[in-house]
Amino acid sequence: MSDELSVESRISPPSLSCPRCDNLLPASLGELKCSMCGAEVKVDHPVTKRKWREEKVGCPNCSKVLIAGVDRRPANLQCSSCEIHFELRVNRPKIEIACPSCERKLRMNVRPGKREITCPACDTEFKINF
Numbered sequence: 001m002s003d004e005l006s007v008e009s010r011i012s013p014p015s016l017s018c019p020r021c022d023n024l025l026p027a028s029l030g031e032l033k034c035s036m037c038g039a040e041v042k043v044d045h046p047v048t049k050r051k052w053r054e055e056k057v058g059c060p061n062c063s064k065v066l067i068a069g070v071d072r073r074p075a076n077l078q079c080s081s082c083e084i085h086f087e088l089r090v091n092r093p094k095i096e097i098a099c100p101s102c103e104r105k106l107r108m109n110v111r112p113g114k115r116e117i118t119c120p121a122c123d124t125e126f127k128i129n130f
Contacts, residue, residue: 005060005086011051012091024112024130035112042066
C-alpha cells in the first residue's frame with residue numbers, strides 16, 4: 001500500500017480574476033494570494049462547496065464509490081470499505097492555446113502568473129499571462 005494515494009476532484013472552483021490586477025487567481029476557495037500583485041482575496045463560493053460535499057469519488061485502492069462529504073480541497077478521506085486513506089486533490093483545469101507561429105493547439109494546466117512556452121512543433125518561444 002502506498003502512503004501517497006490520491007484522486008483528482010472532477011469539480012473545479014470558479015476561475016476568478018484578481019480585483020486589483022485582473023490576472024488569474026489560484027484555483028481554490030478561501031483566503032487566496034494573487035501571484036502577480038500579492039493582493040489577498042477571500043473567495044467563498046457556496047455552490048462549489050455544496051458540489052464538493054456531494055461529489056462521488058472512487059477509492060483508488062478498491063474502487064468503491066464514496067461521497068466526499070467535505071467542502072474543501074484538498075481533503076484527506078478514508079474508504080469505508082478497505083479503510084485506506086487517500087487525498088482528494090483540487091481539480092486543475094486545462095486550457096488550449098494556439099502557437100502564434102504554427103497555430104498548433106497546446107493543452108496545459110491553467111495556473112496563475114506568467115509562463116514562457118516553447119512550441120514542441122516549431123520551437124517558437126512565446127509568453128502568456130493567466
